[in-house]
Amino acid sequence: MLFHGLSAFPITPADPHGRVEETALSALLHRIADAGADSVGLLGSTGSYMYLSRGERRRAIETAVDCLGGRTPIIVGVGALRTDESIALAQDARDAGAQGLLLAPVSYTPLGDDEVFEHFAAVAAATDLPVCVYNNPGTTHFSVSNALLRRLAEVPTIVAVKNPALPAADMPAAHRATQSALPADFAIGYSGDWLAADAVLSGGVAWYSVIAGLLPRPAVKLMRAAQAGDRAETQRINALFEPFWALFRELSSYRVVHAAANLLDLNSFDPPRPILPLSRADRQRVKAALDALSSV
């Protein structure tokens, strides 16, 4: 059940040289565990994995394992442009004590299905850890089709997918199509916070959540309502998140959640350049979005 439920994706606080701040990361992880999230999605896109060196990625995992002590399972992003580098990152994650892997088909030269299949098979074979396919076309520029997912599902340790959620009207049919392509026990979860509650109501078994990395308590409440199939309560809570969702859509969840972490004194650094911090005016909007959630 590792790839079921609410997976909270924290930012990885790091200084301008890309050195991970262990104390700030630990504080974020304690919040997530205390709130009762089902897993931590460490070093996801939100966690800046593509902007951190192998050594710092390893240090982030070691920090998380030390801090959580098995209380909440840790899923680690091990994407890289080179297959051998992803293999090394997967082995690092296993050696450091992670429970699962999240693997994105990161690309520079555009990739074909056979290339992505071979890449995933090689990385999966490098450890015994279960693997979730991180389908994130907005950053990797590769879209994992249901046909490719079906091939990947034949690799014994590839057991889950994190798909981008679609608008609510398209979600039930899309979920059924993905389900029908895959073995019954393959865990189909979703990311895209502003669409995730509807994706869970449509049958998704996991929400891979950016906001839960920073505000795990209200995110857990939203997820539990959606998992219970309580549409009214889901919509009520989701409406309180709407100021955040609007900012995520406009400015990207990555930039917004970094600004929110600054405002909450949970991180003193900005995202890595070339990403710029939000303007003063946008930070004010983030503050208002935080205030709107205080009643959840």
Add this chain to the structure above:
Amino acid sequence: MLFHGLSAFPITPADPHGRVEETALSALLHRIADAGADSVGLLGSTGSYMYLSRGERRRAIETAVDCLGGRTPIIVGVGALRTDESIALAQDARDAGAQGLLLAPVSYTPLGDDEVFEHFAAVAAATDLPVCVYNNPGTTHFSVSNALLRRLAEVPTIVAVKNPALPAADMPAAHRATQSALPADFAIGYSGDWLAADAVLSGGVAWYSVIAGLLPRPAVKLMRAAQAGDRAETQRINALFEPFWALFRELSSYRVVHAAANLLDLNSFDPPRPILPLSRADRQRVKAALDALSSV
């Protein structure tokens, strides 16, 4: 005049662990210099820059500087996801003796214009070397608009752009629009080998060429015909390249030129995984394309 004329982009021969093969790289560079290309575009997309470590990128530059001894100027790709990393790569290129820099707005988190501007300004300020803006939306997923180029042209050392060539019918108007946005001495050159001859006939001052990295002699002939404005001769030679251009469009120039280098015994290795080598059938087509050029 560094960013004028034919710039030949060699592959960077490297073993499966990403270790650069100095002897094979030197052989490619000697061919380029002997054929009379105007510059070498080292560590471009064709040269696998995003798949090589900082240390190996530095070793490739040192090899090229040693090998060419100033005979042909060297332009080095210094793109990276982090600004501080691109700065370090630019300083490495300067320290190793390169003549110019090629900088692509590589992205994972999608970037905005202000972020790309600040990134370029910071990297340009790190050395005195002239910089060419490497506009390659197919791999970086960021398109440098004419408006952004105009801003970048105000940075004193940013003096050139490598734009993707458009189909011949659209090229003259597109070139004029770019020209009118920029200072008169800003060097506007093109990549996309199958469209490049027409781009030069339309006024482009440089061809940033994949095929010239492997087959510099026929590429120099094609470029000189286009530079002379000799449409008939340009079309005659370009037609002999057409089997290559068709393969480039279908399979990507990166994969095709690696296969061609194997066939010519100029490189014994495959591209870095996850990129797969071409199938046997496609390699036969590459061999036929090589044969078609033997008369140039």
